[in-house]
Amino acid sequence: MEQHTLDNGLTVLINESHAHPLVTIDLWVEVGSAYEPEELAGVSHYLEHMLFKGTPEHKVGDIDRIVENMGGLWNAGTSRDYTHFYITVGSSFFEPALKILTDVVLRPSIDANEFERERSVILEEIRRKQDNPSASLWDETYARAYEKSPYKGSVLGPAESIKAMPHSGMLGYYAEHYQPGRMTLALVGDVETSHALSCIESVFDAALADRPAIRPKEEAGVEFDSLGELSINAVYASRGRTDLRRDTQEAYVAIAWPAAGMDQLDDVYPLDALATILGDGRTSRLYRTIREEKQLATAISCSYLTQKGPSLMVVVAATAPDKVDALIEAVEDEMERMRQDPVESKELDRVRAMLRNQRIFATETTSGEASLIGYGYTVSGGVEFEQTYLDRIEALNAGDLRRAAMRYLKPEHRVVTVILPQQTASEEPPAGESN
16 A cells, blocks of 8 residues: 655555456545534534535536446445545546546535535434434434543434534535545555556646635644543543433343543554454354343344544343343443453454454455545554554454453443333333433
């Protein structure tokens, strides 16, 4: 992989791969819901939608037809830390695909009428998420896990903010954040690096010709406090349990612990391994013990949600309402076991192999590799994370995992969120329930 920084501030990461005549262009913008002012909550995701609504040269729908005629696939995604736009085409279409993607991101119309039409689409997306208990559980967990953090809110934003959002507010937010100094272009596939770099520079400079002055990259972004014993109470909320009622048959449980972000890179690798041991697949501890042996869950997994700043380790499960307390206790037992007992070498070898294979499988497609490269650079701020990931995983030992578990998986730090079925008239609410 080659790394270049253009005069306009754009970071370009290129990995030539000539196994197939394909190329993926993945453009990452260092902005997501964590960067939003309160009065524009949800604007990053709303703006992602608007960038697909045409450019000065192409009306709504034109670009979809152009990409389809190239045989290409394209999409976008928004998170708390970033927004990215990507397209995969046959390598013979590299230059027109680059032009289209650059125009979409750097020269969008953001038309006022389309802005109003899309508002109802965003509101419906929020309603669907709120009606889905397993999906809304994640937002509820973030809202309760964080005290003072830009990660607290939903990526979609609250409906009230979307309803009140002015078109001028989105235009200002776009002008501030969508500058090349805050962007990383990951290019993977059947290209020649020097030619591709020349094309990228030419296309970006042309698109930027009528735009405002570039905002320097080092001045952009938000500040995150590192997760340490001194800051944990400022970043994360009071520990405890919250029970919520929804129209559902099962109970949905999320148990979250504070965890390191990319600003504490040395801890990311053992935390990845811990999450894999605990809840990745049928061989994981939580699946075997809680689902299979104790039959306390119909589904259970563990995820380490790695972000730029202080992050979360989260166990999520579905279970019968009368098994919630036993499920939480069983998860706590498994966490204590992880804290006290060293991981056996056989289990550590299995986890190393799983993480290694996941990484390798992801790089078998140009889109998968571009996503890894772009994500790694945008969230960590450099190429070290992606380039050394497998070596760092291979170097882990049982002591590394136990130290990470002792530091982060503390029972006094956990936050529990439970979604229960609507109570019947004869049912007494659980002690301490809040809504």
